Amino acid sequence: MILINAVLATMTGDEALIPDGAVIIAGDRIRWVGPRADLPAAEGERIDLGGRLVTPGLVDCHTHLVHAGDRAREFEMRLEGASYEEVARAGGGIVSTVRATRAASQSELEEGALSRLDRMLAEGVTTVEVKSGYGLTVADELKMLRAARALAHRRPVGVVTSLLAAHAVPPEYAGRADAYVDDVCLPALAAARAEGLADAVDGFCEGIAFSPEQIGRVFDAARALGLPVKLHAEQLSNLGGAGLAARYGALSADHLEYLDEEGAAAMARAGTVAVILPGAFYTLRETQVPPIDLLRRHGVPMAVATDCNPGTAPMTSLTLAMNMACTFFRLTPEESLAGVTRHAAAALGLDDRGRIAPGLRADLAVWDARHPAELSYRIGATPLHARIFGGRLDA
Ligand code: DI6
Numbered sequence: 170m171i172l173i174n175a176v177l178a179t180m181t182g183d184e185a186l187i188p189d190g191a192v193i194i195a196g197d198r199i200r201w202v203g204p205r206a207d208l209p210a211a212e213g214e215r216i217d218l219g220g221r222l223v224t225p226g227l228v229d230c231h232t233h234l235v236h237a238g239d240r241a242r243e244f245e246m247r248l249e250g251a252s253y254e255e256v257a258r259a260g261g262g263i264v265s266t267v268r269a270t271r272a273a274s275q276s277e278l279e280e281g282a283l284s285r286l287d288r289m290l291a292e293g294v295t296t297v298e299v300k301s302g303y304g305l306t307v308a309d310e311l312k313m314l315r316a317a318r319a320l321a322h323r324r325p326v327g328v329v330t331s332l333l334a335a336h337a338v339p340p341e342y343a344g345r346a347d348a349y350v351d352d353v354c355l356p357a358l359a360a361a362r363a364e365g366l367a368d369a370v371d372g373f374c375e376g377i378a379f380s381p382e383q384i385g386r387v388f389d390a391a392r393a394l395g396l397p398v399k400l401h402a403e404q405l406s407n408l409g410g411a412g413l414a415a416r417y418g419a420l421s422a423d424h425l426e427y428l429d430e431e432g433a434a435a436m437a438r439a440g441t442v443a444v445i446l447p448g449a450f451y452t453l454r455e456t457q458v459p460p461i462d463l464l465r466r467h468g469v470p471m472a473v474a475t476d477c478n479p480g481t482a483p484m485t486s487l488t489l490a491m492n493m494a495c496t497f498f499r500l501t502p503e504e505s506l507a508g509v510t511r512h513a514a515a516a517l518g519l520d521d522r523g524r525i526a527p528g529l530r531a532d533l534a535v536w537d538a539r540h541p542a543e544l545s546y547r548i549g550a551t552p553l554h555a556r557i558f559g560g561r562l563d564a
């Protein structure tokens with residue numbers, strides 16, 4: 170397949186657009202990319218894109234896509250004035266999604282996730298990360314990961330999984346978080362590793378969740394099994410989660426509203442990507458903005474994701490997350506596009522996607538747009554024209 174007459178945002182680092190570009194795709198890979206004037210002789214179907222913008226397929230690098238139930242009632246409670254922590258302490262919050270997720274079969278979880286996934290694909294997403302974390306027993310965490318893996322067989326999309334057993338302390342372990350880590354988190358890790366169900370290990374380091382010490386024990390076990398780590402850090406308070414993640418060479422530290430300079434410097438040294446999640450910031454009506462200038466100053470790559478989850482980000486629109494990242498956090502549209510392509514791939518430890526370059530996967534999004542800023546600029550409208558996954562056009 171040969172794409173011609175395209176505006177190419179290759180995201181390879183020089184950030185310059187190729188105004189009249191062409192891409193040669195062979196099998197599931199990009200073979201050549203450059204100005205149309207330099208297009209080498211090649212056999213194949215030529216597709217004239219009429220001057221449309223082409224970007225790498227979008228990568229949503231932080232989602233809780235697999236879950237059951239919804240939290241609309243909790244939304245109402247928070248509008249009546251209850252805080253996220255108050256709702257959690259009253260037995261709502263994450264634990265209410267845990268009840269629904271435990272009661273659901275794997276196939277029910279898949280069906281629920283597919284309807285959300287389809288909305289993402291309609292916005293040009295070609296790779297999605299999916300976390301467990303609403304099962305909180307070994308069996309239910311594995312059930313969630315199996316449902317996540319199954320999505321890749323049901324839709325043309327790359328799925329990357331993270332085991333998030335250390336997401337919340339379930340009611341049966343109330344006040345016994347350490348015992349929960351021993352009885353569930355560590356065995357779930359070993360079982361997920363043995364079945365090849367987890368690509369990474371995640372945790373929630375927060376007053377309402379797990380302490381840095383407890384997360385450290387989970388990360389030690391992940392390291393012993395050769396699994397990379399990432400962490401929900403500094404979302405509601407500063408417990409030094411980013412520094413902890415960096416000490417373990419984490420792929421990413423996510424949320425980061427309360428990140429401090431020491432944490433940012435540690436992330437820079439470790440090459441840990443900052444994943445910012447403006448949908449959760451918005452839903453919680455948070456006022457503490459993540460320190461974007463600090464991240465820039467330290468050269469920490471920034472990714473942007475939906476955090477799609479039933480509590481703090483009932484959101485499937487990655488382009489809306491891009492818009493919010495610009496409006497709330499003052500990212501530039503260029504930064505926000507890098508945040509859902511190149512840096513999002515890095516947050517997942519993937520170097521075969523997220524850019525348009527020879528040898529990489531042919532995962533692309535074609536937009537009814539002429540300039541990348543349009544993707545961040547529009548609110549609630551996604552001008553996707555076509556999606557190409559592994560060299561196959563599907564829209
Ligand atoms: N931080 C979040 O924003 C989500 N998980 C987390 O650790 C919220 C999950 C939920 O409220 O269901």
Ligand code: FE
Nearest residue numbers: 231233401476
């Ligand atoms: Fe999350």
